[in-house]
Each structure stands twice: as structure tokens, then as C-alpha cells.
Amino acid sequence: MFRWILFIVIFLVADFYAFQAFRTVTKNNILHILYWLITLSVLGNFVYQFYGFSRSDGFSHTHGYAVGALIAVMVPFIFLVGMMFLEDVFRVPQAIYRYFTVGEAAKGDYFASRRQFISKLALGIAAIPFASIVYGIIKGRYNYKVLKYTMYYEDLPEAFDGYKLTQISDIHSGSFDDIDKVEYAVDLINEQASDVILFTGDMVNNKAEELLPYKSVFGKLKAKDGLYSILGNHDYGDYVNWPSGAAKKQNLENLKTIQKEIGFNMLLNDTKFLEKNGERIALVGVENWGVGGFKQAGDLKKAARNVQANDFKILMSHDPTHWEKQVVQDDYHYHLTLSGHTHGMQFGIEIPGWFRWSPSKWRYKHWAGIYENKGQFINVNRGFGYLAFPGRVGIWPEITVIELKKGIAPA
Incomplete structure (x- = not known):
């Protein structure tokens, strides 16, 4: 049980962090809701399929697709979270410095534009493994x-x-x-x-x-x-x-x-x-x-x-x-x-x-x-x-x- 709780917490934290890039790129609330519906559905289905699962019970097609969907979501997460985290490593010290050295208007413009650029770049890079995995599931296996x-x-x-x-x-x-x-x-x-x-x-x-x-x-x-x-x-x-x-x-x-x-x-x-x-x-x-x-x-x-x-x-x-x-x-x-x-x-x-x-x-x-x-x-x-x-x-x-x-x- 503890491992499942830990897995869900880590997934949701990573999901929320990755969502920041998505939210920066688009302000459309419908797309925001769709994002969460997809990722939470993938997580929920995986937990449903594998909670209490024993390999000795057999591995069905539904188990396979639950694994495939989770991988299709989590691999892009890794790219998104990695790039956003690296940006924050540099951004936070600079934010502290600029807080004391520049005016409020300059601070806002600088960070908003920089975050949007990194978010677009991260989403673009994450789209590559996502598309590859989806292709691998639909076409690649045959x-x-x-x-x-x-x-x-x-x-x-x-x-x-x-x-x-x-x-x-x-x-x-x-x-x-x-x-x-x-x-x-x-x-x-x-x-x-x-x-x-x-x-x-x-x-x-x-x-x-x-x-x-x-x-x-x-x-x-x-x-x-x-x-x-x-x-x-x-x-x-x-x-x-x-x-x-x-x-x-x-x-x-x-x-x-x-x-x-x-x-x-x-x-x-x-x-x-x-x-x-x-x-x-x-x-x-x-x-x-x-x-x-x-x-x-x-x-x-x-x-x-x-x-x-x-x-x-x-x-x-x-x-x-x-x-x-x-x-x-x-x-x-x-x-x-x-x-x-x-x-x-x-x-x-x-x-x-x-x-x-x-x-x-x-x-x-x-x-x-x-x-x-x-x-x-x-x-x-x-x-x-x-x-x-x-x-x-x-x-x-x-x-x-x-x-x-x-x-x-x-x-």
C-alpha cells in the first residue's frame, strides 16, 4: 500500500510541475481540463489494473494498454520536469537578485517571457518521445x-x-x-x-x-x-x-x-x-x-x-x-x-x-x-x-x- 501511495504522490507532483509548462503556453481552460482528464485517467486506469495484481494471474491486453498509456505520459513528463527544473535552478537565484536590483515592471516582463520560451521548448522536445511512443503502440509493434x-x-x-x-x-x-x-x-x-x-x-x-x-x-x-x-x-x-x-x-x-x-x-x-x-x-x-x-x-x-x-x-x-x-x-x-x-x-x-x-x-x-x-x-x-x-x-x-x-x- 505504501508503495502505491508513494507512486501516486510522485506522479501527481510531477504532473502538476509539468502542467506549469502547459499552462504557460496556453490560457485556454478547456485545454487545461482536458490535460488533467487525460493524465488522471491514465493514472487511475493503471492503478485499477495493477492494484493487487500478481504476475501469476496472467497479463492481459488491458494490462498492456495500461502500461503503454502510462509510459506514453510519463516519458514526456521526464523531459518536461527535467527542463523546467533546470530552468528553475538558474531562475530562482536570478529572481532573488533582480528583486533587489530592478523595478517591478522589468521583473515581471523578464520572467514571463523567459518562462514562456522554456515552456514552449520543453513541450516541443517532450512531444518527440510522446509521438514516438504512440507510434510504437499503434504501428511499431507490427x-x-x-x-x-x-x-x-x-x-x-x-x-x-x-x-x-x-x-x-x-x-x-x-x-x-x-x-x-x-x-x-x-x-x-x-x-x-x-x-x-x-x-x-x-x-x-x-x-x-x-x-x-x-x-x-x-x-x-x-x-x-x-x-x-x-x-x-x-x-x-x-x-x-x-x-x-x-x-x-x-x-x-x-x-x-x-x-x-x-x-x-x-x-x-x-x-x-x-x-x-x-x-x-x-x-x-x-x-x-x-x-x-x-x-x-x-x-x-x-x-x-x-x-x-x-x-x-x-x-x-x-x-x-x-x-x-x-x-x-x-x-x-x-x-x-x-x-x-x-x-x-x-x-x-x-x-x-x-x-x-x-x-x-x-x-x-x-x-x-x-x-x-x-x-x-x-x-x-x-x-x-x-x-x-x-x-x-x-x-x-x-x-x-x-x-x-x-x-x-x-x-
Whole structure:
């Protein structure tokens, strides 16, 4: 209760402080009332949705939109409050000085004009993240991007020179609310005409039933050498308050069954050899393994029990911390690891080839894209779906296409 009271008090104080900029720019009382109706409605809805909320009860679309609306309001608040506070840091000492050194008329004119200028500037700057977040909720979460990479390996079997794989990750089907947009993305995946499609975990948020409305949609996925999948931390149902252990176990079995009906071959600490012209590559799939309190069911040794040291190896492991903590140090050389999990935190700034930033980097060393260590590579997919915040800002949903080439990468 105390945390809720503290949160509401801080929100209202920040809201009132930010309102000063709005009130300086416009004297229209109708707009003032509208301002408070919007912000108080956002706050009230958030409190209503989450007071007494337990993650084990499930996260609905209404919860997601409550989070999205709060973020859309609070991020501009931060900009507004920050700029107004900085102005006051300079303004208050100057006000004291001018009180004793200039006349009343000059004091009034000076501060009124200066406050109005800063208020307009602060509102203009705050409008940028506000518009970005609104766009991210309305359009960004379905703004699918196909990212293509060419990976060179001297020891790639000759038969697999030019072999293409498509990776998708973190579908989180329970978050979707527009089946047409998901169908578009599935068509986009099929258009890549890859040899194999690999899904690296988190098919649902919590329950297998979330996937049922999209079963026929994902059932359209096609690849010559098949579809393969692994489990992510959300797929086990660990975040649900199940009536019994048996119910939780049955949910996982149901998810496995639905995935198989879609056409996925699940690799649960196991290996599938992809063969071509008498040569092969090992496709190794582990169950979830991650640091930071996440399930560690992945068993790399068990998964690779039938793999030879000289096999070319592609590893599917949901959490990129597994690569950092175990895979790179393993006796076997894993040429390419495919992960997801981070979502790139669904927020950031990316200028391809120039700049990439997301708050995700503060938690994950490897949070998006290609990384290399000891001659081994990992691709961290930014995710196909979204979770909690019902949007994406700057970090768009990703379909990864990787072409394997034999030889040395050009300089």
C-alpha cells in the first residue's frame, strides 16, 4: 500500500510541475481540463489494473494498454520536469537578485517571457518521445523488419555453401491483437525462401491456449528442410499460479502438441542433422538456460551427445547469457548460436552501420545482432512479438535471414 501511495504522490507532483509548462503556453481552460482528464485517467486506469495484481494471474491486453498509456505520459513528463527544473535552478537565484536590483515592471516582463520560451521548448522536445511512443503502440509493434546477414566459415561443408536459414524468436502469441498483421509477417517469412526456419523460444506469454487463435496462421510457414523450435522461459508456464503441478505439466505438453501440429520439430536438449549431398551440419537445440533467476533446463552436453567435434554446429539457445557463460567455453566449437529473449527491450535507437543503443545493454552484454568470441558467433534476434509494453520504439520486430558461405569473409 505504501508503495502505491508513494507512486501516486510522485506522479501527481510531477504532473502538476509539468502542467506549469502547459499552462504557460496556453490560457485556454478547456485545454487545461482536458490535460488533467487525460493524465488522471491514465493514472487511475493503471492503478485499477495493477492494484493487487500478481504476475501469476496472467497479463492481459488491458494490462498492456495500461502500461503503454502510462509510459506514453510519463516519458514526456521526464523531459518536461527535467527542463523546467533546470530552468528553475538558474531562475530562482536570478529572481532573488533582480528583486533587489530592478523595478517591478522589468521583473515581471523578464520572467514571463523567459518562462514562456522554456515552456514552449520543453513541450516541443517532450512531444518527440510522446509521438514516438504512440507510434510504437499503434504501428511499431507490427513494423516487421527483415535483417539479412552473410556468415563466412572456412570449415562449412561444401554442400551447404549458400545455405539460408530464417530465425524468428519471442513470438509471445498472447500479446497479439491483430491477426492480419501476423499473417503479413508469416508471408514475409515465407518470401525469404530459406532452406530452414528456426524458432528460438517464447511462443507464448504463459499458456498454450494463447497460441490456438494463431495456429492456422503459423501453420502456413514453409521451408524445404523444415521448421525447428526450442523452448524459452515463458513457455514453461512458470509465471502462472496453476491449480496443480499436473495442470502446469499438461499445459507444457499442450504447447508441444500445438507446435508439432503447426509443423515445428522441437529440439529439447537434442540434435537434428541437416544432410545434403552426403554432408551434414548439426542443428543443436537446448531447453532454456539463463542467468538472473531464469530456468536452467538446458543441457548442452546431453543435446550434443551424438555430435562429433568436427561437425559444423548451429546451436539454438533462447537466452544469450547461455552463450556467454557456457557455450563459448565448451569443449566443442559452436560455429553459430541463435538466441532471442532480450527483445532489445522494445525500445532504443538504431542507425544501421552507425549507432545502436537500448536500455537492454545495461542488463545484457549481448542484446541484439551479431557478436563474436573465440571465433564463435551469436545472433541475438530482437523478437517477433512483444511483451508487457504493447509497442516497439526504434527496436522493431525482427525476421533474421542468415546465408552461410564457405570461405573467408571479404575485408
